[in-house]
Amino acid sequence: MKDDFELAYINAVHQNDIDGDGEIDETLIEVIKIKSGSTVPNKPYLIRAKTTGVKTISVENATVYAAEEESVDCSTTIAKFTFTGNYSTVSYETMSKNKYYTMVGGEQDYTLVGGQLGFIGDDSGLKPFRWYMKAESRNSRYNTSNAARAITVSVIDEEATGISQSRRQ
Numbered sequence: 233m234k235d236d237f238e239l240a241y242i243n244a245v246h247q248n249d250i251d252g253d254g255e256i257d258e259t260l261i262e263v264i265k266i267k268s269g270s271t272v273p274n275k276p277y278l279i280r281a282k283t284t285g286v287k288t289i290s291v292e293n294a295t296v297y298a299a300e301e302e303s304v305d306c307s308t309t310i311a312k313f314t315f316t317g318n319y320s321t322v323s324y325e326t327m328s329k330n331k332y333y334t335m336v337g338g339e340q341d342y343t344l345v346g347g348q349l350g351f352i353g354d355d356s357g358l359k360p361f362r363w364y365m366k367a368e369s370r371n372s373r374y375n376t377s378n379a380a381r382a383i384t385v386s387v388i389d390e391e392a393t394g395i396s397q398s399r400r401q
Contacts, residue, residue: 236287239266240278240387245306245313259367259383261306261313273297276304276317276363278385307370314366322358332364333383 240263250257263278271277274297281287303316327334358364365383 236282237289238280238282239271240264240280241266241271242276242278242304242306242315243388245308245311247308247311261365261383261385262388263385264388274300274302274317276302276315310369310371312368312370314368315363316366317363318358318360320360322364324357327358327364330366332358332366334358334362334364 242261243264244262246260246262247256248258248260249255266277273295279289299319301316301318303314306313306315322332326332
């Protein structure tokens with residue numbers, strides 16, 4: 233897998249008021265590449281192919297763990313972000329009702345579009361073995377939503393290769 237794909241873990245979420253109007257204009261998910269070692273079962277990760285084209289993930293000599301819904305939480309002083317992996321399809325109704333963010337791209341809901349996450353946009357729901365994000369206010373006095381309705385993914389210590397609008401940290 234390491235020859236064809238890169239793995240990253242979710243490290244932090246940042247929110248910024250770019251234009252100084254007191255409203256959140258930008259939400260940035262910070263991920264860090266895993267360069268060695270192993271992953272934790274049932275945790276969501278960002279997986280990116282190193283080259284374009286059709287790819288298949290095959291795993292050898294792996295320990296199989298029971299499929300359990302696990303999540304990763306990141307918080308700011310005003311918002312909590314929960315990233316959850318799924319093992320079965322999450323319906324469009326559930327995604328829409330709960331305002332879950334996910335990787336978007338039409339039929340390829342597992343791809344980034346312009347380096348951003350957004351709300352699912354069709355009636356098919358979220359396919360298995362992907363992840364979604366829930367954003368919740370920790371302090372209702374502030375608007376924690378992103379006016380652009382999209383969230384940028386930033387890979388730490390990397391130029392924006394294949395992910396536009398990403399920033400180097």
